[in-house]
Amino acid sequence: MRFKLTFPKELADKPVFSEAILRFHKPFNIIEADVDAEKGIIVASVDLSESDLKDFIRFFEERGVRVELLAKLLEVDLERCISCGACVSLCPVEAITIAKDWSVVFDEERCVACGLCVNACPTHALKLSIR
């Protein structure tokens, strides 16, 4: 499951994310972190059961952190995609592959939002939903 956390600046000196790791005893994979004077954003993924998920959301919301669950990180405009494959060799996690019939196939679940494919797409068919 992927999620985006938005921290207000009042929490700048609080180790909220580390507390969550200790509390839920799960390995979190941080996909993107962006911190400036106004706010902090962390995009991460973790495997959680249904019941843990509710606790997880409550944990952050009680501390003033906004939680958004992300279905997919990469948006593909299949009308614009010409299945050229320019993106395929740039993907560091095999989220983009070429099928037997030469269609370019996107596995948004595996995407880590590195963004290399977005700029490389000649027809502007790709977009990251977190940016």
Place this chain on the structure above:
Amino acid sequence: MSGDRGAETLRSYEEINEKIRRGDVVVLTADDYARLADERGWREASREVDVVTTGTFGAMCSSGAFLNFGHTEPPMKMHRCWLNDVPAYKGLAAVDAYIGATAMSETRPFEYGGGHVIEDLVAGREVELRAEAYGTDCYPRRYLETSITIYDLNQAILVNPRNAYQRYNAATNSTDRILYTYMGTLLPYYGNVTFSGSGVLSPLYKDLYLETIGIGTRIFLGGGIGYIIGEGTQHNPSIGMSTLMVRGDLRKMNPRYLRGASFYRYGTTLYVGVGIAIPLINENVAKTAALRDEDIYTDILDYGVPSRSRPSVRRVSYAELKSGRIVINDRSVKVSPLSSMKMAMEIASILKKWIEEGIFYLSRPIELLPNDTVFKPLEVRRREPRVSEVMRRDIPTIKADEDLRSAAKLLVDHGIDHLPVVDGYGRLVGIVTSWDIARALAYGRMKLEDIMTKRVITATDYEPIHSVVAKMERYNISGLPVVDSDNRVIGLITADDISRKFATRGAVP
């Protein structure tokens, strides 16, 4: 092999067209024909098959369209004009223009360009036309802003000076930074490979000696019907890099097969769909039409070398490229096609269907394309100053195991800021600057090896000065060791040397 180029010894164009009329012509796409020939031999396969269809769908920068807008009231001799802010060429009569694929929008450069204008026109979308003129007695109007669609135009004719390369080089990048090229994004340290061309489906490769392809050949172009009007620019048949010049009526084309595109930090272009039906008129044609991806080779060039003669990293077949991974320096590297194999197959299949349904007949070329032209480089005649004219030759070097103090002394005694570090054979292994010495003092490091820069940017003695200046800018450095082909230090060139040289001469290169 068999007789004259273009000889119709297996079957004639008339025989094929008669079969199309009767509805019993045998057409295979080039990949299916190659498979059949692989199983039964090309000789037997060519007895059954009359025509082989090919296709390619790739970025073709030398593309564009002639447009005729018709006259306004009062009329205008457009001196400059823009379509959706993309400048079109106006060195033609009053309301004729040529919109080129790589011309970029003045308001959205690198994002939208001539290729997109062509796609928008073909899709029937409205395009903003803006024009300026100086006004004449016969053409008084001086300014125009309006919107047009393709249906308003008198003519909209795609005329592409260079399309459908027989094959193209693949690309990789040896440097330590990402390169953004017309071959797409190239990751550092040979991080990936990109290639273009459809291999087994490549129109010009399937008729390798250009025996059926010439002026007047009817083709699939952008979803409509087009014609070959000659060899393309940079046509280079001697090394298997022939090209085509083509034309077709834009109003009968389909935006699925003409797509505006842009390559990040390179610019805009147009993806063009081209398909050619190759009649198996003789054994040469029957044999080359059967070539498989395994038989078609190209070079992987290092785009990290900013030269027109980029070194080849290795030869590679289209079969290897299409497998998705190839080996460079013992490492498996991912490969990206840039032209769409899926669309290429679709185009070859559509062309096959057109012929089977009697919509598309084959035409004998009026004249075959030249097969002996070469592609010459442009030599720069104006004298460009080179490193050898500016570099210092009598410079000290130092070995990596010597101490900091000797390095400092050499810098001071020679009044220089850069000290190349060499091995026992005089080969460059690092560089130390006066700033490195200061830093070493500040942090208490005493060994040269610990403070020297090991990845040194170098120059060669025949390199033009402007290329060295570009390196100084890019890497934010002020001096480069000059090395020979064995990486031995033969001198040093610094920003000071360059400015001194051109200050006294009164001219900057």
